[in-house]
Amino acid sequence: MRVFVTGASGWIGSATVDELLAAGHEVTGLARSDASAAALQAKGVRVCRGDLDDLASIRAGVEAAEAVIHLANKHDWSNPAASSAAERAAVQTIGDALAGTGRPFLLAAGVAGLTLGRPAAESDPSPFHGPDSPRGGSENLALEYADRGVHAVSLRFAPTVHGAGDHGFIAAIAAVARAKDVSGYPGDGTNRWAAVHRSDAARLVALGLAKAPAGTRLHAVAEEGIPTRDIAEAIGRALGLPVTSIALDDVQDHFGWIGTFFGMDLAATSTVTQELLGWVPTGPTLIDDINTGAYSPRTPTAG
Numbered sequence: 001m002r003v004f005v006t007g008a009s010g011w012i013g014s015a016t017v018d019e020l021l022a023a024g025h026e027v028t029g030l031a032r033s034d035a036s037a038a039a040l041q042a043k044g045v046r047v048c049r050g051d052l053d054d055l056a057s058i059r060a061g062v063e064a065a066e067a068v069i070h071l072a073n074k075h076d077w078s079n080p081a082a083s084s085a086a087e088r089a090a091v092q093t094i095g096d097a098l099a100g101t102g103r104p105f106l107l108a109a110g111v112a113g114l115t116l117g118r119p120a121a122e123s124d125p126s127p128f129h130g131p132d133s134p135r136g137g138s139e140n141l142a143l144e145y146a147d148r149g150v151h152a153v154s155l156r157f158a159p160t161v162h163g164a165g166d167h168g169f170i171a172a173i174a175a176v177a178r179a180k181d182v183s184g185y186p187g188d189g190t191n192r193w194a195a196v197h198r199s200d201a202a203r204l205v206a207l208g209l210a211k212a213p214a215g216t217r218l219h220a221v222a223e224e225g226i227p228t229r230d231i232a233e234a235i236g237r238a239l240g241l242p243v244t245s246i247a248l249d250d251v252q253d254h255f256g257w258i259g260t261f262f263g264m265d266l267a268a269t270s271t272v273t274q275e276l277l278g279w280v281p282t283g284p285t286l287i288d289d290i291n292t293g294a295y296s297p298r299t300p301t302a303g
Ligand SMILES: NC(=O)c1ccc[n+]([C@@H]2O[C@H](COP(=O)([O-])OP(=O)(O)OC[C@H]3O[C@@H](n4cnc5c(N)ncnc54)[C@H](OP(=O)(O)O)[C@@H]3O)[C@@H](O)[C@H]2O)c1
Pocket: 006, 007, 008, 009, 010, 011, 012, 013, 030, 031, 032, 033, 036, 050, 051, 052, 053, 071, 072, 073, 074, 075, 108, 109, 110, 157, 158, 159, 160, 161, 162, 168, 169
């Protein structure tokens, strides 16, 4: 299939592209810079130059493709509303361009805010609708296109898609630990995070493209929930730092933007996804990755 991937140069996107190429797909990636374009071309990916703010470039990429995987996100944590607005506009553009074609449209989503007090499941619909909601309500917007002749599928990634080279949430938590000389966890540290290794997440995306029915919500989740205290303890060991509880009232102040997420219970299951796709996660656990240095790269020393 000719597959158009936004965010093809990103953390999940670059691994996904490798899976798609290995499965025999012809991949075109949206690239907003020369560096991203060169990285894609080096692995045999066609480039569609463009930006999330240039909807015509996205439309052109979609119209030339037989399937679309949308993974780009501005991730502007200082201005989440701007990221959400761009996300919603991109999803609307892709959905409109695909309406009536029956073509696959897979989009990235998350598990935050889906449930209270229990792990989120695939059967839990997102409560987020409309432009002012998290991620611009993009999951529901995309899935609504299933009624308009689009084979829409949501990819709900665990809050940490981890591995060596990750610059996402766990890297941000480790950076706070380094900056503050202490590895903290929120309150009693019993709130949990689901996790998945990047290789498993990328394999799931390729399987989802091949097998998921329209309207499906897939969970890229290998570990249901790791207590944040365990995560902080592993980071403390890896960085040689003391570990401490951060009072819930101080979490935002201590962790900054990542505190919003680190303070949440973000557990999720993937039983339905595993059965539907025959997907079996095999990558290292989050704690294995932290223990083996994925978040504590050695800095070369002088001499
Ligand atoms: N990683 C996780 O743990 C995780 C968890 C839950 C959900 N997600 C979601 O999964 C998706 C992929 O995440 P990721 O971790 O792979 O993100 P990432 O590594 O930050 O990559 C983001 C991608 O978006 C592209 N991009 C950013 N701003 C853009 C713009 N203005 N125009 C066009 N492209 C732009 C980047 O291009 P450049 O390479 O040129 O910068 C990059 O390819 C996102 O929607 C993310 O929110 C990720």
